[in-house]
Amino acid sequence: MTKPPMAASTTAEQERISEEAEFLEAQPFDLLAVPVIGPLLRWRHSRTALQIPLLAVSVVMIIEGLVGPTLSPKNLATVLTWVHFRGALVLAILCAGNLFCLACPFMLARNFMRKWIRPRFAWPRVLRNKWIPVGLFAAVLFFYELFGLWASPWLTAWVILGYFAAVLVVDGLFTHGTFCKFICPIGQFNFIASTASPLEVAVRDPEVCDGCTTKDCIRGRRAPSSPLVVLQRGCELALFQPAKVGNMDCTFCLDCVHACPHDNVGILSRLPAGELMSDPRRSGIGRFSRRNDISALAVVFCFGALMNALGMVSPVYTVESWLKRTLHLNSQAGVLGILFAAVIVVEPAILLGLAALLTRAWGRVKSGWLAIAVRYSYALAPLGFGMWLAHYGFHFFTGLYTIVPVTQNAFAEMGFPILGEPRWTLVGLPKTVVEPLEFGFLLLGLAGSLLISWRLAQDDSHEHPVRAFLPWGTLSIILFLCCVWLMTQPMDMRATMLAG
Helix, strand or coil: CCCCCCCCCCCHHHHHHHHHHHHHHHCCCEHHHCCCHHHHHHCCCHHHHHHHHHHHHHHHHHHHHHHCCCCHHHCHHHHHHHHHHHHHHHHHHHHCCCHHHHCCHHHHHHHHHCCCCCCCECCCHHHCCCHHHHHHHHHHHHHHHHCCHHHCHHHHHHHHHHHHHHHHHHHHHECCCHHHHHCCHHHHHHHHHHHHCCEEEEECCHHHHHCCCCCHHHHCEECCCCCCCEEECCCCCCCCHHHCCCCCCCCCCCHHHHHCCCCCEEEEECCCCHHHCCCCCECCCECHHHCHHHHHHHHHHHHHHHHHHHCCECHHHHHHHHHHHHHCCCCHHHHHHHHHHHHHHHHHHHHHHHHHHHHHHHCCCCCCHHHHHHHHHHHHHHHHHHHHHHHHHHHHHHCHHHHHHHHHHHHHHCCCCCCCCCCCCCCCCCHHHHHHHHHHHHHHHHHHHHHHHHHHHHHHCCCCHHHHHHHHHHHHHHHHHHHHHHHCCCECCCCCCCCC
16 A cells, blocks of 8 residues: 655654654565464463463472472573573574463463452552562562572472462452463563564554454453353453553463454554654553653663673672672672662663753753653663673573583472483583674664664754764663673573583
């Protein structure tokens, strides 16, 4: 379909929408139209079919973690969790989107529970934000380092059990998708990361939605004879498809796909990170520029990537020793608390605050410095995702084959040595292959952050976009160089037989 020519007064926002539309027209793609994959996802029980194997694996990991080998490189719980799961998660998001939440085993347990226990309460309005998951996300990173979870199969098993318990308690009491939207730290990680994904759940034709009177995608499809009987639930995270923008808060559950009576919802291609280049009102979320909590989540996501990698390189041990001597601290928790506060709170506050002040002064942007910092903080998400990809990808690829001997060992310990003797010499890909991938991920993240910063600067400062962009472009480059430095340091091969 040809488009009418744009008027000379077209705004930068309209130009960006036009560019994204042209991108989609040039590369039309719907995952639901792909042979085999599409019909599988359209099947009403597709999510359950994906969740059952992951639930079975989770149960095995719990048992193995509690009663299996105490040496982490020989235990399925630690190897699968800290080597394979994390790497597969970020790579899946990069390629397709939030696939883990689609196949989440915790939701299978929750849905089973809700057959007998119906939640009665609504989540308190004052807590309908991301501040709790921001704190939980930071806490997970902190306790991972403090307790050395990668080295403890027993603690890893209890973390998985605790997750199941939290899901059952929260969603046993509160209606809708409360745990996913307002609690789950893994989910929040996936939401922010998937803003850079090339796919999103979206409507195919907005005009079809304009003529829809039932709004089943959010209300759910009900039996004609009895409106109280729900045949297919709608979106539990309050995302109304015609007004939904991007992947934030979307678990890829596909309830909207199954509920839509017009078959008008697909998993469509889009410009990666395009949702961060504009600030429309989003269903269930509002405007990003007015969500300080989601901005804080993006900041913790980016700087948490640096802190998580920093904890695995040798220079941090020197810093920790210096802090203990200087401050006379004997508590590891105290030392880690100082490091986390410095990297995740103090450092971003200074850097983002300074960049916002410079953008306001140089670019003559009228907004206050805090509003500018919130608006541009989302530009750091692609760089943060690039760092998570480089870091988790390093462990995943260098420990890719470790699952083979660990599985062999698990079967042998259960009295079924059917897979043969464990081949502990199997490890993974050589660093000469992995390192180019790491730097490629980082460069992709940098490119995304620079592009988003530039687009935002064009919108905010029509007269001086370069001046408005320079502080954020410089900040992105500085953080990129920090990421490169971290990835060039000798890194602990945690949860593998090469662990130091």
